[in-house]
Amino acid sequence: IRLIWRNKRTKTVFLMSFAFVLYGLIFFTNPIYKEKMPAFLIFAALFTTGGFVINYGQFIPAWESSFYRMLMTQNLRYRLFLESKWSLMVVITGVLYVLSIPYLYFGLDIFLMITAGAIFNIGFNTLFLLYAGSFNRKRIDLNKSGFGNTQGTSATQFLIMIPVLGIPMFIFYLLNKFVGFNAGVIGIATIGVLALIFKNYFMNLIEKKYIKDKYATINAFNKAA
Template sequence: MISKFLNLEWKQYFRSSHWQSGIALKVIMVFFALYLIVSFLAIGVGGYYFIKKMYPEADPLQMVNSYLVFAILGDLIFRYLMQKLPIMNIKPLLFLPIKKSKLVHYVLGKSSFSFFNFMGLFFYIPFAIVLIKEGYIISGVLGWLVTMILIIQIANFINFLINKSNIALGAIVVLLASLIGLQYYNIYDVASFGGRIFDAIYNTPLYCLIPLVALIIVYYLNFKQLSNQVYLDEAVNKKVEEANSVDLSWADKLGDVAPFIKNDIRLIWRNKRTKTVFLMSFLFLFYGLIFYTLDAYKNSLPMLMFASLFVTGGFTLNYGQFIPAWDSAHYKMLMSQSFRYRKFLDSKWVLMVTMTTILYLLSFPYLYFGTNIFLMITAGAIFNIGFNSLFLLYAGSFNRKRIDLTKGGFGNTQGTSATQFIIIIPLMLFPMLLFWVFDKFVGHNSGFIVVAAVGIISLLLKNYAMNFIEKKYIKDKYAMINAFGKES
């Protein structure tokens, strides 16, 4: 039966129109996956020797064990945002004499072979081999390795249970942030406590039976949950939800663009993918912490400029690159209405600028890292408001991929084409190049000024730019209507 399921999956994948139209994107994704694999392999093989070189007195295994608690929680968050649950199209199979339990076991078993599960193994397995080579007890290392493999699978099935719960995601984020805060401010040594747990598994390999029991429990919970949902009446009945109305009368003060702004706000909040983009834009506020706190980047000002663009540009970059595909489901109806196209574009611009401004105001705590860092963030915010918002609107005229807003957010490549990968080059590299040139030959203060100046000049030329962009959209209007009318 499993072979028949696999055969159906194979035919469905290669016969779909998505496969025929998305080969270029798949090639890019394969190269990205290979990059991640090579990176994890390099860390797994060289991690032991790097730790030994940097901290000669430390035990590399104990140091890795100390931070596994943070890594496991981070992996859960990453999975929630990025991993697509491999739900098989089982509606046609519900009419056939196939045991429901077999369908559920297949779906759960298939999830165990997710790329997200294999990715960690490219670190843990080479690291374990190096440990054995360096004289660690073989049984202890194997017990540790088995534990890590089991924890990866536990995280996979926990993700099944919590995948649609924003409360669960918030709880994990708060827990991780709290543990990092306790460690950073020396309130409690979380790393040492977590390290002792995994050190105990190395010293007593039989402890690996504990995560095995935990894996059996979460698998059983998933089996029960999915079994209760795999019914024919569940498949044919559509869930009807009553839309909650929100008072958006305050938007009337924005003038002619108010109706479009209201529609955009409703679209963002009522659909999974757009809501994910909106909520994730606030997580991008913490992107700078990765760069501003690491010594490796403190002397690389262009990289800090790169991070500064993301701090305030999370919404603009992620939402703007799919304009006007967000409206693809009703684009034909929208284009049949009597309004000036400029108002439609202005509403998108106002939305991006407003969110960038809000994120900039929320970035004020970065003053803790010094005025130079905050000047970078300020210059990046001005650049996002002035240049990036207009550039993304123009780039949107090349979008020809329909988006189904009811589907998940992260890990969903629907609507993605080569356009998204091409436009990211000038958006990111242009300000970095500007900053690097003026920082090297004039001084880093001039780098802030030039990046901000490009944003200000773009703002001053906004009216001319919007007229040009409007003409481009009108020219491609019917090509977009035709493209958006096709099912992905």
């Protein structure tokens, strides 16, 4: 938390995450989405509680790129590093979910979508973004402003948005169309719950990937941004 608040880039991501709670107002107040494009409501639901997970998680471990070599010489277990990142994303997602409670005003269906999105963010997206982070090779200067700053962005960031947002939208679309609304919501939440149940298994795989790519990541981060 102190690292986040001490640097411009991470502070911007942190504050913008809370602004994303209001993102749902764009979609939930427009009846056309509920009537003709309900899958986009899931998109909004994911962003409502997932602003931090998505914007912070996609750049792990580049946030530590300026001192990554030193970090890796401290006999720090990768598992501890990954667990700390996971816990941070989960806690802030939980806070954002609590802040989204006023969306009950728009109906129980909307809030159920937000709830399913939060479970998906906590279960699937946190783990997937940790894994995707093992491919990050772009250094980030934490002292530069986060507004309009694309430093650290590569093709990886664009590709990871497909499963992070595309999978739940596609699942909801299919289940909602052929089974019903409740099935769509339950389907998304189920993926999140299953990811949580098998968290330790996936964490072991993620840790092995980071260990395997340790020196490649250090060498990449040592290069100029």
